[in-house]
Amino acid sequence: MKRKVEKQQSAAPVSAVSAIAARRARQPQQQVIVPISPSPDPRATEEPPTKKTKPSPPTDEKWTDSEKPRPDRRRRKGKLVAEKRQDDSMESAPQESEPLPDEPSADESRWEEENEDITMADGIEEEALAQNEEDESYESPTNVATEIENFPLSKTRLNKSSIVYADENRLCVRIKEKMNLVAVGQYDIWVKRGVISLMGAKLHPSPNLYRVYAPSTHSLPVIKCVTGIEGYAEVEISSCHSGMYRLGDLSPLYQRIWNSKNTAADKATLNGNSRRTFSVLYTSSDDPLGRHLRPLHLEKKWSAAIKHLSQKVGGLRVLVCGPKASGKSTFSRYLQNHLLSPAPQTENGYSNTDGVAFLDLDPGQPEFSPMGEVYLAHLRTPCFGPPFSHPSLDGSKDGSILRSHHIGATSPKEDPDHYVLAATDLMDHYKRLLADYPQCSLIINFPGWIFGLGLEVATWLIKSLGLSDVVYMSEKGPSEVADPLAQAASEAMVNMITLPSQPTEYVTRSSAQLRSMQMQSYFHKSQPAQLQSHIWSDAPLNRIRPLSVDYAGSRQGILGVMVMGAHHNPELLHDLLDGSIVSLVAVENQNAITGLATNADIPEHAMEDDDEQSDVDPDTNMDDATESPADESSSQPTLLSSLQPFITRTQRENLPYLFIGSGSCTPLNPKYSRSLGLALVRGIHPSSHKLDLVTPIPPSTIRDALETGQGIVLVRGQLDNPNWAIAEEYYAARAAERRHSASVVASRKAKAGQPASNKTHTDARKQKEISQQLRDRVRRAGNVPWMTVVEDTRRSARPSDGANHKKTMWKLRKKAYPGSESETDW
Incomplete structure (x- = not known):
């Protein structure tokens, strides 16, 4: 009877005490239930699964709320009044009820377990950042008002007949015709026999490997056997290490999106504590993190x-x-x-x-x-x-x-x-x-x-x-x-x-968050010449050596800075440009600027790479790469001189403000200009007339544009503020501190029971010094003018230890105008 009462509580108005208890019990499944008014049949408010769920192989884990057997509707209707009375009594005396199943563990123990996963970043802890109501910046992915449903994912069950071979990196399986397999994480797939379909593609047997990214932010791709040989297709799925999971150290948006601990299907093919970068799932309830997972199916x-x-x-x-x-x-x-x-x-x-x-x-x-x-x-x-x-x-x-x-x-x-x-x-x-x-x-x-x-x-x-x-x-x-x-x-x-x-029924990230994730991925992605696939770096952008560009003087590398939209006071250009996302636009012809002559030549311009600051391949000589191809006749007007009527130099920094039009800025003509990519303006140095740009644009792309006589214009649009870049150092510092703390705990466990020695004391002092340095780094990263770390006590303490675990958030302070009170009111 108590189990029925506990289930009925979620559908009835509850008091503050019982609401906290119910929320604690549902935290392992990472869900927030919306309170609904009581109804004779609570199932009437739930959307049934599209397909009948097949139970997974029995495990030691307890059932989730969505898997608990429901009593018959007629019995529920007959006992509704009695259950409501008991529900009210349990609200008044919650200490008399049984503890709900699936008690969550403490933050520290949960971190130690999930930190062992090579496919997850070090910030797997629940990161519920408070959302600023006036800002569209960050929403906690866990604060989603919906219930978790158990969806069928894989029809193929891994057993001796379906597994060809398996080790800590590879899994070769046979998939029968019309059957499918679903995995979460990152993997390379190789079709050895038969024909499979994957996200619309029909893959035939070949020596080609295809990289698949299957995060929980989107519906999971389905591997389906279309045509088999002897009734089945044979595919090999292998682990891959692209480094994208490291972005979880830089942003909570990239945390908890890959595979975690081994699932029931993984345990059947792995020995010991080894893990792959992917996990096979039979149903959505098999996910150890309790996320909302859906298969990616198409309408007929x-x-x-x-x-x-x-x-x-x-x-x-x-x-x-x-x-x-x-x-x-x-x-x-x-x-x-x-x-x-x-x-x-x-x-x-x-x-x-x-x-x-x-x-x-x-x-x-x-x-x-x-x-x-x-x-x-x-x-x-x-x-x-x-x-x-x-x-x-x-x-x-x-x-x-x-x-x-x-x-x-x-x-x-x-x-x-x-x-x-x-x-x-x-x-x-x-x-x-x-x-x-x-x-x-x-x-x-x-x-x-x-x-x-x-x-x-x-x-x-x-x-x-x-x-x-x-x-x-x-x-x-x-x-x-x-x-x-x-x-x-x-x-x-x-x-x-x-x-x-065919809209997505459940989205774990908003449109603004997905844009931030794509921006962050863009700036951290690289393509080494010796590798066939992309890799991602976990170094914060403030620790990457920028590309230094002259904006004035004899070696001026950019023609001007254009700000799209309304006209701005040139003295505000520094504040508009510093810390913003800009596009490097190559001007191919003077016709890109309205009103200019069509017979002028493009001048020689160069972008300088400072040897001490540039983050490019040391084997690449940027001075040689960006030298102007040939001296042009001085009798021909240059593009820079033709732009002078449209350029206003700021008094303090001497920045070239390029404005064309009346009232609002007229963009460059797309027929005679093109975008090379985006860059982050990390610093402006008025004394040396240089801009520090962080950009993933290959140096060869810039070199080719300059060698063909094209000029470079920085275009500042109306994109979202790069808040993700501002907070990268803070999250990276916290991740480094957690990794060190985990290593210290592991070292203490390994040395437990051993006699103390001078080396032991020396190692302990070094560990203590490193811990202090990492704490100082976190404090410095959170104590900067453009970011404020605010304690968030809205979430209740975890019932496991009773401690009041406070969560933190960061928000950006914006200037209204130079000299305003908001400029110094931090």
């Missing part, structure tokens, strides 16, 4: 549409549009993977050697670039993972970005004219690409800005881009959007396909 209509579109081979020019959160990016990703993975020899004799062109017109949630950019990419291989696992394409075997333009905002509504010009220029470059790759299909991803002026832009693109198909991701309209799109498609003689929306 989506599959039929992808099959229909892929039959057009090289004549495909499709625009994917629809409302926000309707599945546009997912559909585009599935379609491009399907086009990039045909059979070695299909029935019509076509073999895709020309790749797929991807025109991404969504600056808020781009697929292969950081936010604020629209671009044209030429893809060569399927891509398996969310956008933050491939924030850029560096010309590797996966593909390359042919041309990119900086919009400077997460929505094109800030400047629709500039947005249309950028889209038109990218489409022109796609037509040039067809000269070398005539069978290259085109996929255009349009943003969710589909109402009002956005609808006019969409209809104009349909009529002017020469499309073959339009996919609208909503069967429910509205008619004021669907009808004009259908009419525009009819006038342009373009086929229009209407598909149902």
